[in-house]
Amino acid sequence: MKSLLDSMTVAATGLTAQAMRLRHVTENIANADTPGYHRKTVPFEAQRLPSGLDGVKTGRVDLDQTELARIYDPSHPLADGTGSYDGSNVKLVFEIADAREAQRSYEANLQMFDQARKMASSTLDLLRR
Numbered sequence: 001m002k003s004l005l006d007s008m009t010v011a012a013t014g015l016t017a018q019a020m021r022l023r024h025v026t027e028n029i030a031n032a033d034t035p036g037y038h039r040k041t042v043p044f045e046a047q048r049l050p051s052g053l054d055g056v057k058t059g060r061v062d063l064d065q066t067e068l069a070r071i072y073d074p075s076h077p078l079a080d081g082t083g084s085y086d087g088s089n090v091k092l093v094f095e096i097a098d099a100r101e102a103q104r105s106y107e108a109n110l111q112m113f114d115q116a117r118k119m120a121s122s123t124l125d126l127l128r129r
Contacts, residue, residue, distance in 0.1 A: 004120040006051050007112065013055030014109035017044055020058045022102040028090045029099075035071075035078050037088035039064035039095075064089055 024040045031037040043059040066089040074083030 004116045004123070006049075006053055007116040008120070009049060009051065010053055010055050011109045011113035011116065013047060013049070013057060015106060015113065017056045017058050018102045018106040018109065022099060022106065024061065025095050025099045025102060029092065029095050032088055032090040032092055032095075034088055035076075036068065036086050037090065038068070039066070039088070039090045 021042050021044075024042050028039050041062050041064055043062070044056050045059045047055040047057040049055050068089050069087035070084045071087045072082075072084045073079055076085055078085040
């Protein structure tokens with residue numbers, strides 16, 4: 001029974017990490033047109049759980065230091081003397097791919113959690129008889 005609860009705990013750490021990743025992806029998409037916005041990236045790190053198992057957690061949020069896109073628009077309020085301003089370095093294709101990967105990983109962790117929950121419930125039902 002303990003191993004079933006441990007697997008649920010490990011799956012829960014994956015759910016939390018993927019939810020945080022998806023949150024940052026949606027922030028990046030929402031700010032894709034914000035001048036001067038740097039894309040946020042979030043690394044995953046191993047986490048030692050109190051039970052001695054390894055889980056996952058998100059690390060420190062980093063800003064992508066890729067060069068910002070220069071946009072030519074002399075009528076924009078942020079335009080400099082050349083008529084250009086710094087856009088963002090968010091690439092929507094990458095963000096959509098990251099969102100899909102995070103969603104699929106979240107769903108896999110959720111299925112693992114649900115299977116362990118069902119097995120634990122069945123075990124308890126057998127013990128009650």
